[in-house]
Amino acid sequence: MANSENKVMDFMSTLPGDDVRQIMWRYSDRYDLQMIVQSARSLARGPVARLVADGARNSHEWNDKKAQLLTGFDESGLTSAFMDPEEGGFIEGPKNLALALIAFELSWVDAGAATCSLASNLALSPIKEKGTPEQKLTYMSRCVPPQPGEDRTVWRGAFALTEPLPYVGVDTGVVSGKMRIVEWEDGKEPMLQVEKRGRFITNMGFANFVTAAVESDDDRIKGSAMVILEEGDPGLFDRGAITLKLVHQLSSTSDPILNLKVPASRIIGGYTVKDGVIIPNYNHGDVIESVFRRTRVPVGIMTSAKLLSAIEPVIRYHRTRFRGGNASTPGTPRFELGVQQKEDALQRLVDIWAAGEAGAAFGFSTVHLLDRFDPLERRKEKVLEEMGIKGGRAQMKLFKELEKDALEYMELSRLPESSRDNARLAELEENTLVQFLITDALANVFCPACKLWNTGVGATMMREAVSLMGGYGITEDCPGFLGQKWSDAQLEATYEGPEAVQRRQLSITMTNPLFLTQFSHWIKELEELDSNRPSTGAAVLSEAMKLWLWTLEYLQKTKDADGKALYHSQRHGVVFPLADALCWLLTVRQQILDVVELEQKGPENPVVAADLNGLINFFSDLSSVQAARAAGECGRICAELVYGFNRAETDGCDALQTFNAMRLGVDTKLAGSRLAKDRAATALSKVMIPEALDYPA
Ligand SMILES: Cc1cc2nc3c(=O)[nH]c(=O)nc-3n(C[C@H](O)[C@H](O)[C@H](O)COP(=O)(O)OP(=O)(O)OC[C@H]3O[C@@H](n4cnc5c(N)ncnc54)[C@H](O)[C@@H]3O)c2cc1C
DSSP: OTTOTTSOOOOOSBOOOHHHHHHHTTOTTOHHHHHHHHHHHHHIIIIIHHHHHTTGGGOSSOOHHHHHHHHHHHHTTTTGGGSOGGGTOOOOSOOHHHHHHHHHHHHHHOHHHHHHHHHHHHHHHHHHHHOOHHHHHHHHHHTSOOOTTOOOOOOOEEEEOOOSTTSSSSOTTOOOOEEEEEEOOTTSOOEEEEEEEOSSEETTTTOSEEEEEEEEOSTTBOSEEEEEEETTSSEEEEEEEEOOOSSOTTSOEEEEEEEEEEEGGGBTTOEEEETTEEEESSOHHHHHHHHHHHHHHHHHHHHHHHHHHHHHHHHHHHHHTTOSSTTOOTTSHHHHHGGGGSHHHHHHHHHHHHHHHHHHHHHHHHHHHHHHHHHHHHHHHHHHHHHTOOSHHHHHHHHHHHHHHHHHHHHHHHSOGGGSOHHHHHHHHHOHHHHHHHHHHHHHHHHHHHHHHHHHHHHHHHHHHHHHTGGGGGSTTOGGGHHHHHHHHHHHHHTTSOHHHHHHHHHHHTTOHHHHHHHHHHHHHHHHHHHHSOSSSHHHHHHHHHHHHHHHHHHHHOBOTTSOBSOOTTOHHHHHHHHHHHHHHHHHHHHHHHHHHHHHHGGGSHHHHHTHHHHHHHHHHHHHHHHHHHHHHHHHHHHHHHHHTOSSTTTTHHHHHHHHHHHHHHHHTTTTHHHHHHHHHHHHHHOBOOSSOSOOO
């Protein structure tokens, strides 16, 4: 084992490159994605970095300089990466991983540029997820850049949910945008008047179409919908006042005022007519849920990219900090290591890297999950259609019944082949609805968890990175643009639903038995992992996961000192912190699994194999450090929740003894975690970095 006491410690020689990342984030076999990473990177570290360095972030307005970004996205293939080949794209199948990699590369330099690239996809997403085949083909093809010989403008979109105060923000239910029927001639398409005022709408400076959430203002239309509005539609298409953003200035944001007459065929997903009433096939809530579940994950990945991007500039700054002057000559520690002679500077950078690593690991595993989920969801819809079930109660009843089968499947799949009913297992494996339920339960936790943890904790850790650059950190010309990245991270924590929205969703989805059963299995897997491969942090993590599970069950059945139920979706003081604790655990679990993947697959790649011991040592140490931090956070939160609602110290004694024993179990397993941090810090003082940062070039 790489870290065993008798072995001389290997340190990684250089910062991990693409070969390492392709293994850890599992796209070594995807040449198409490797190419898209290169394209996004050249754009980010070339034109995007130059825009930032030239001060393009110093204006709120969208201008010609910033618009070069759009041409860049088109020319480098990033725009059409979202489309299917029949729409003019070039990536087959689900694209969650592809989009996440693009977001990662762009936000490595500037997250505003990443947002600008993602916003058109966000506008298209309601159409992609729920649109009719005609809507899909029309708008996806229009948004593909013209091919050689074609003479047309590429369309861009904006997604308009948020409204001026006091309407839609965190609560998506309070829509004030309206739609009414203004013409409905016999046998013809009804015409709608759609009014929507938006607030903080990205891409509005140049969007040709808007996908807008609106509610019926007419007895002849039922409920709500998302509607496509085009700039050429009759009426008002006012792009509105420009948002005076402190962040993400390479994206365009404003408060549009839209009042347009459009055919009812623009209702996303279509509609039916019953007794003279238009019934949209999807209400705005359904569409938005399905969109955000996918688009929120790349946002989380954006913040993690920033943390990882901070490592090289900080190392370079620290190493060169004391060069020059009489006391500093080449070869001396002062000259070669500079600030890196100081333990604290190294160890804080380890913390930043560990958090970035955990977020990236979790984000990429979540987009892989979504890539599996996408086809499954479509198959599920087909199966339900064949069964004649159209959502609502019938679907809920069916899913409740199938939950038993899903649990059975999970139990069977854990048993040794020789002692289980393999025929039944195969049958359940083939059952689309069972598989859908299992994956859905995970996605419902992973997506909000990724958005919440990566952006929230990421923003805080980004401040640490800034502080390691001293005064330079809060200047515009800080290498790696760390100051801007810090404030940008706060927007990522806010848009597409701020932290409260993610916590609210988690507080419901994390109690799903289908999720909790998988969670329990992971505890056992981590214990096994630790017995075969110690020193990744798996031991302390599995103990912390047990503590979290116990605390959840305890809170669900316990009342506070005043006799009020503790676990209740409206009791944010209980359920929100518990959701936070879960996120710490989930992220680091994935980080550990990435180390295992690197250890298993690394030897197959000659570039990685050459430095494998050092890499494995370092990434194991990072995951150990992060597992210790996560376990600490989890322990602190659980202790506050378990003890904090009692009035006297002696209340609830019996249960608390169990809790105390479990918490002690967590603390004991911290053994080695600080040694891991020491080693990781040493590795940071030894690793080779390039002479100069590769951006702005
Ligand atoms: C630069 C930028 C770009 C954006 N781009 C878009 C876009 O393209 N399209 C779009 O539709 N929107 C966009 N937004 C809007 C963004 O999604 C919203 O700002 C965000 O969802 C929060 O809504 P709000 O600002 O109205 O916050 P509010 O709803 O006012 O919430 C403020 C805070 O109050 C608390 N809070 C509110 N409600 C609850 C609750 N129920 N439970 C607990 N706590 C609560 C939370 O702490 C929350 O963060 C953008 C915003 C910005 C700043």
